[in-house]
Every structure is written in structure tokens, then in C-alpha cells.
Amino acid sequence: MGTKPSVAIMGDGRIARACAWFLREGGWARRADLVAPGADIRRYDLLIGALAGEIGEGCLDAALKYSKNLIDISDVDPPGYLKKLKQINRAGITVIPGCGFSPGLVNFILGREFFLRKDIRGVEVQAGSLSRTGRYYPFLWCFEDIVLEHRIPSRQIVGGRERSFPAFDGYRPERHFGIDAESYYCASGFENVLEKTRPRDFTVRVVRPRGFREFFGFMENQGLLKPENFMATKTILESVKRDNITFGRVTVTSRAGKRVWLIKARSGKDEALNSMQKVTASVPAVMARLLTDGVVGARGLLFMEDLARHEGLFTQLIAGVRAKGITVSHD
Numbered sequence: 001m002g003t004k005p006s007v008a009i010m011g012d013g014r015i016a017r018a019c020a021w022f023l024r025e026g027g028w029a030r031r032a033d034l035v036a037p038g039a040d041i042r043r044y045d046l047l048i049g050a051l052a053g054e055i056g057e058g059c060l061d062a063a064l065k066y067s068k069n070l071i072d073i074s075d076v077d078p079p080g081y082l083k084k085l086k087q088i089n090r091a092g093i094t095v096i097p098g099c100g101f102s103p104g105l106v107n108f109i110l111g112r113e114f115f116l117r118k119d120i121r122g123v124e125v126q127a128g129s130l131s132r133t134g135r136y137y138p139f140l141w142c143f144e145d146i147v148l149e150h151r152i153p154s155r156q157i158v159g160g161r162e163r164s165f166p167a168f169d170g171y172r173p174e175r176h177f178g179i180d181a182e183s184y185y186c187a188s189g190f191e192n193v194l195e196k197t198r199p200r201d202f203t204v205r206v207v208r209p210r211g212f213r214e215f216f217g218f219m220e221n222q223g224l225l226k227p228e229n230f231m232a233t234k235t236i237l238e239s240v241k242r243d244n245i246t247f248g249r250v251t252v253t254s255r256a257g258k259r260v261w262l263i264k265a266r267s268g269k270d271e272a273l274n275s276m277q278k279v280t281a282s283v284p285a286v287m288a289r290l291l292t293d294g295v296v297g298a299r300g301l302l303f304m305e306d307l308a309r310h311e312g313l314f315t316q317l318i319a320g321v322r323a324k325g326i327t328v329s330h331d
Helices: 014-027 056-064 078-082 084-092 105-116 143-149 190-198 210-222 229-241 275-292 309-323
Strands: 004-011 031-035 046-049 067-074 094-096 122-130 152-156 161-165 172-176 179-185 201-209 244-254 258-265 327-330
Touching: 004 014, 014 275, 046 056, 046 152, 046 275, 056 078, 056 084, 056 161, 067 275, 078 084, 094 275, 105 122, 105 190, 105 244, 105 258, 105 275, 105 309, 122 179, 143 172, 172 201, 179 210, 179 309, 201 210, 229 275, 244 327, 258 275, 275 309
Parallel strands: 004 031, 004 046, 046 067, 067 094, 122 201
Antiparallel strands: 122 244, 152 161, 152 201, 172 179, 179 201, 244 258, 258 327
């Protein structure tokens, strides 16, 4: 690559700041600036979107307005991009949605597995954050989106039938890395994958420390998550920092047996980036290099699970994420 690129990162939350940190690392980017929604981005070479779900579509709007390639980690469901497919194609830009952790790296791995194995019968995805400190949950990313994901229903495929489950349904006690945990069905952002593949079982579970369901219920019933108290609650909960682990476990079952992928990041309480920032921001940072260097050659709307069909891109993205200290392995 010749001239170093300049990158606009739309957002100012922890994931946006982590993206800037990775892009500046080693001096790869000439600029990596946090910009507000609606900002003029014509002087930048690339846009990375990192907005909360309720305003996330502003990143695509900016990419279309200024004809900039977009790598998006904003919490926007696939239909939000598909409804603007014609505009994306007319603009001649590349748009890569869901380019974070889960969705992101997780459905990138799923896309590769579905491409290589035509007889997949079942998929289970587990993802979450834990700490070795007991009775503690590390609030590591967008607080608003964390609260929302524990309030909304989810779609799962169980026994060949698509079903809707309320938040916290499917409770299951678990143990990960010696830590007592629990998991439940959750909204996943993988609806686009479900439309392309129909295994008999496809379930997605969010992992939390043991007792989190009751903790969340108390917050709701005490009024701590009401609009007038929300910011005070957020400030208190995010201010307590402990060592933390963010991980994803993807189990794929086929006639040949099971393959289990593990994605994992660790952070100490005083590190510059927490474990969720590391694993989420490493993916768009590596993808930005691959897009700028021409490894991602196609234009248009490119979902992560479809990009994984290309062996060279798959290998380079996984290697790039590993180089940033993230565990990506399978049995």
C-alpha cells in the first residue's frame, strides 16, 4: 500500500475509541478520527460505523451521501442494509455490515463452516463476558444495547421449527474457565444467516455470570433502568472495573461430528482496552487493512458470512485478529 489512509470512525463510545486505538497502532492510518453523526466526511478515505442501534443507520446514510466505503459495527439488523441495496450499488461503494464480534467474527466463522460442510445439522453459539471476581458482571460495551438485549425476544430454530422466545428464556447453568455462569436464548443479529441456511437446530445464547438474571430483575423492579434514572445507573455500573474475559464458543454439528471454535480475549482492570473492546474492534481494524489493500475486491453489500467463502480473505482476517492478541482456535 502507498499513501496511508485516513479513517473516520462515527461514534464516541468505547468500541469506537478502541477502533481508533487499533488503527493508529504502528502508524498504519494517517488519521483515525472520531466523528459525530451527520459530520462531513468527504476528506476521509474510509468510514467505520460504531453507533448505538437506535441511530446506527446514520453510518450507512453518511457512506451513501459521501460515497465512502463503510465497515459497520453499529447494531443494525440486516434489513436495514438490504432496503438500501440499490443505493449502495449505485454509489459503487463497499459496505460490510456486522463487522464486529457477535455478529461479526462469529458469523464469519459460521459462513466458512457452512461453505465447507453441506450436512450441518446443528449450530449453537454462546457469547458473553465474565470475570473471575465473584458476583460481578463487567459492563464492557454500549450500556443501552446491553439493557435492550435482555428485554427483547429472540428467534431460534429448535427441532426444525422456528420459534420465538422471550428474554431470559432457556436458562441454563454453565461453567466457563472455572467461573460459574448462566446462559439464555438471545437476539443474535444472525437472521441473515438463518435465511441462507436451515439446519435442524440453530440456537444463540448469551452468557452471563451466575445470578445475573436475578440482578437484572432487581434493577428493573427498583426503577434503576427507568429513563429518569438510566444515566445514573449506567455511570455507577460502568465505573467499577475488574479483570474481564470476553469469549464466544461456536459449536457446529454435522455427520462427521462436532467442531468447536473458541474466540477469547482477556484484559486486566487497568489495561487501556477491555476484553470486549479488544475482540470487537480488532475485526474492523483488520478488515480496514484488507479492504484498503484490495484483498476485499468486490463492491456492494458484503455480509461477513459471505466474505468467509474466500479462503485467502478468511485466512488473513483470522491471522490478523490473532496477531492482536485474540484467541481464535478450534478443536
